[in-house]
Amino acid sequence: MILAARLAWAQTISLWRAGALSVLIFALILAVAAITAVSFFTQRIESALNQQGSLLIGGDLAILADHPIPDAFADRAKPQAILTTRTYEFASMVIHGESSQLVEIKAVEPNFPLRGNLTIGQHANDIGQSVQRAPQLGEVWVEPRLATLLNIKVGDQLQVGELSVAVSAILLREPSRGGNMFSFAPRLMLNAADLPATQLIQYGSRVKYQLLLASSPAQINRYSEQVKPILGRGERMDDVRNARPEIKTALDKAQQFLGLSAMVSVVLAMVAMLLSSLPYIKQSLNTFALMRCFGTQQNTVLQILTIQTLIIALSSALVGALLGFFAQLGLSQLAGSLFVETLPSVSLTPVLIGFLASIGMMIAVVLPHAWQMRNLSAMNILRRDTLVQPLTAQAKFLPAAFVMVAMIFWQARDVNIAVSTIVAMLALSLIILGFVFGLTYVAQKFLMITPKSSTWASINLGIQGLKRRLGLSTVQMIGFCMGLMVIMLLTLIRGDLIRNWQASLPEGAPNRFVINIQPDQIDQVNQFFIQQNIQDAAIFPMVRARLVSKNKQLISSVKWEDERAKRLAEREFNLSWAAQMQSDNKLLAGRWWQENEYGKPLISLEEGLAKSLNIHVGDQLLFDVAGSPLTLTVTSLRKVEWDTMRANFFAVTPPGVLDTFAASHISSFHLPIGAEESLNLLVKQHPNLTVIDIAALMQQVRGIMQKMSQAIEYVFVFSLIVGVAVLYAALVATREERVTEATLLRVFGASRKQVSIAYIAEFACIGFISALVASIAANGLAYYISVNVLNIPFQFNLSLVVFSTLLAAILIPLAAWLGLRTFLNIAPRQLLNSM
Known part of the structure; x- marks a missing residue:
């Protein structure tokens, strides 16, 4: 050995x-x-x-809900010596001087967090100190990003709803805080005891309620088994095994x-x-x-x-x-x-x-x-x-x-992705084979009608070489094609599709949303629209409801295979009402109600929602609205153009159906440049209003997409380098065969120029076919993404096809010729002796 x-x-x-x-x-x-x-x-x-x-969750176990968590959960924990604390998270506006900013408020009890520490400091670049407590009453901690946006420092005053608070520290680190990918607004942390004074939580406010628990693993496991059966709709448990599911997804x-x-x-x-x-x-x-x-x-x-x-x-x-x-x-x-x-x-x-x-x-x-x-x-x-x-x-x-x-x-x-990839590779191989046979056939026919010359004969010899080395040529072209395709696809996604997506927004599209508008504030908001000459800024009512059953079958009893359907079945809906269908909605099935049907228990659904939950026209849906049952009959399905950025709804009823339920309101509008101060004044007058700057959110989304696409491109660099290795390997693998072929051609009278033309023609065809198939495949995938993912019109990028095809048809034969020219300069006798 x-x-x-x-x-x-x-x-x-x-x-x-x-x-x-x-x-x-x-x-x-x-x-x-x-x-x-x-x-x-x-x-x-x-x-x-x-x-x-x-x-990441601030404890060993978390119970989360979209409504106040019943005391029964905390009461069960006390006899077992399990520590508990509550948190409340929601988005709202804060005001500093003449400026306002959308923030993610987290109200915490004094003993938060139960696990881990928070890091606070006096300025953004401070090393900071670790603490395990909440801000004092009347104080808040803010993230460095918020301090920068509002130009505030420790000691400054902030208006949070109806409460004026002092910034006592910069929140440098919060382990239970979501990453930048999911938290568009900066964090503001305050004491939960100050929450009622802010008057920010009104009917219709979206709040994430959490009960955090900490104890020994055995105690936590025992407790989770006890409370799991009593979890209601909109309630779930997270532990260290499934902490932060949005990040894991x-x-x-x-x-x-x-x-x-x-x-x-x-x-x-x-x-x-x-x-x-x-x-x-x-x-x-x-x-x-x-x-x-x-x-x-x-x-x-x-x-x-x-x-x-x-x-x-x-x-x-x-x-x-x-x-x-x-x-x-x-x-x-x-x-x-x-x-x-x-x-x-x-x-x-x-x-x-x-x-x-x-x-x-x-x-x-x-x-x-x-x-x-x-x-x-x-x-x-x-x-x-x-x-x-x-x-x-x-x-x-x-x-x-x-x-x-x-x-x-x-x-x-993923089995589906893997199988799709394998099928795509096989299809790619068949397409390339089709191009090879088609090109060689056309070359033969073309040679018959062209003048008899050594140049054309050499070109035909090179093209026919694809057929002589069919297996090797196909493998080469598959390698080139895959490498080129992924680079082109990234170019299309990062360039054309993103530009088309942005361009798909019409001129004057809404760039602000206002939510949490209470009924007694509608007149003031409408007055603001009139003062700013804002057109088409309708205010829509919203009533929170949860789907309970379809045709008397409980939604909770259905085993949803589709992940989107499962999420939709578990979430709360915003029901709205309207006399007329919005202009950016299109009726696909059923009929819209008449004036004499106002007040009747009817409902119109968005087609995507209906498809996911397998709902059809005529089905009866039972909703739970603030504890009261409401049965509605589906009369129509609508296609909604979400890209218009207007306020739209999955579910709409006729006027009069939801009048007995408390509602909040929402509006979307285009704020002219220079009107920001007037909007800030409106927020000052009504601190419970939450203004969402869509333009700022889209800018952050673009930044995230940029980072992720750079990361993917970073890995694709390996593909590009290996693609070059494939070319070189193909040359090395066939070098001896090509040298032998070139030697025999030279012995039988072919000149160095004729042999060079033959090889350049062969590799030009390899580059041409690879780039052409790759560009068509990349455009096909881009079409699928644009139509099925981004829902935007697709525009075929002809310039990419032409440029990449010509570039590959030039560079690949050039690289091949540089690799073989040494042997072409050797005398035929010397090559024969070395064989």
């Missing part, structure tokens, strides 16, 4: 110096780097969520996107490895055949090959893991803050994953040839024509295909 290891090491060094391993190892390193970078990043975030679960999506990005690198790397393994395997088999001639046992040869495979796999994995570690630092810098505040240190698990992936990919490439060596005899040395028996395509690619499919399923983390 020691001798076999020494021989394997010596042969590996020899093959490296000869250049037979460079592309193989390079592709393997990049694949491992992509895998480990994504694994490092996602594992650090998962570790932060798991290790700091109690800190976003992490799952990011992990899928980043995993798919890494998957592209892995697939391309497998292609490069398969191509570059041909010269490596040929040299290895020649060496092993000579060793067999000198009496080396077959088992020893297989040991050497196995050890050599492990040397290549482990050394590549080591370098790739180091590269992945440094790459994830940039990835964490770009997107880590979107999920949690600080990321824990890395573990060795991603390194192990990278090593296993490296070994798996290397074995998949070498295994078919190692299997072939079982029949290798000394006679192979004497008969070079039978030295390497050609393997069938199935035997050669089966292990690699198996590993590739396994990697796709592992990286995608």
Whole structure:
């Protein structure tokens, strides 16, 4: 075994110096780097969520509700010596001088948090001190962002509703606070005892009520089992295992996107490895055949090959893991803050994953040839024509295909996505094959009608080369196509789709929402609209209701498979009423009510809601409105143009149906530039009003999208580099064949120029077909995203298709010619002697 290891090491060094391993190892390193970078990043975030679960919710267990939590939950905890505290979170406006700002208010009791600490300081750059208490009465703590927005400092006064409070500290860190991705407004924390004095919580206010609990794990488990059966509608429990589900959901999506990005690198790397393994395997088999001639046992040869495979796999994995570690630092810098505040240190698990992936990919490439060596005899040395028996395509690619499919399923983390990816790759292959056969057929026909010249003959020879090397050409083009497609798709998403989305907003579209308007404030708000000459600013009523049953079947008894349907079934709805359907609504089914039907128990639903909950015209729906049952019959389904930014509703009734229920109101309008002070004055007069600046929110959304797209592009850089490796590997894999072909052509009278034209034509076709298919596929995916995700008109990007196709048709043959020109300068006699 020691001798076999020494021989394997010596042969590996020899093959490296000869250049037979460079592309193989390079592709393997990049694949491992992509895998480990994504694994490092996602594992650090998962570790932060798991290790700091109690800190992320401020206790060991949280009971959350959209209504005041009954005292029964806290009463059950007291006899068991379980600590409890309550929090209240909602959005509202605060005023400082002439400025106002939307904030996320968190009212906490004196013993908050039960787990972890808050960090406060005197200014934004302060190191701060850790505390485990709430602000004092009459005081608030504000995040640095709010201090900057309102230009306030410690000691300044803020108007919070009807209460004037002093800023006593800057809130530097709150572990239970959501990341920037989910908290658009800055935090303001105040003592819960001050909450009634603010008069901010009115009917219709959206408040997240929390009861936090802390005790030993056994006590918490026992308590959770006791209260789980008595949880009502709109109530749920969160613990350290499912703390912050919104972050975990976003992490799952990011992990899928980043995993798919890494998957592209892995697939391309497998292609490069398969191509570059041909010269490596040929040299290895020649060496092993000579060793067999000198009496080396077959088992020893297989040991050497196995050890050599492990040397290549482990050394590549080591370098790739180091590269992945440094790459994830940039990835964490770009997107880590979107999920949690600080990321824990890395573990060795991603390194192990990278090593296993490296070994798996290397074995998949070498295994078919190692299997072939079982029949290798000394006679192979004497008969070079039978030295390497050609393997069938199935035997050669089966292990690699198996590993590739396994990697796709592992990286995608979703069966549907994995299957779709595999089907897309097969479809891509068929499309490329169709282009190859079509192009070669057209070239043959075109040559028949063109003047007989050596140039046209050389071009035709190059194009027909695609058909002669059909399998290899297809693999090359799939590699190029995938790399180009993902880069083009990101270009379309970040550029065209976002611009089209923004452009889809009409001129004068609403840029402000006002919510929590009480009935006695409607006249003052309408007066504000008149004073500012604001047109089409309607005020709509809202009544909170929860869907209980459909056609007498309890909604809670339905097992919803669709995640959106499940969320819709559990949430509260804002019911509104209207005499006429809004102009941005379109009737799809049923009929709108007449004036003589006002007051009748009818309802119109938005089509998406109805589809998710499987509701049809004629169905009877039972709602719970503030504890009172209300049965309504569905008379119509509507399509709502949400992109108009107008106030719209999932559910609308005729006037008179909801008159007996308390309602708050909402309005959307376009605030002219320069009218901000008047709006601030309105908020001062009515502190309970909440103004949402849509423009500011969209700016933050764009910033988040920018960060996430940069993170994905960051991983796709590996794909781009591996794509170049695929090109080089394709050249290396076919170099000997092309040199032989070029030599024979030169011997039979072809000039250096004619051979060069043939190869340039062949690789120009490879670049042209790859870029054309990639650009069409990228536009197709962009169309799907624009229509089904963003709901905006799609505009085909012809310039991207033309530019990318021409660029690939120029750069790819140029790179190929640079790789082969050395052999074209050698005399045919010298090449024949070297064959």
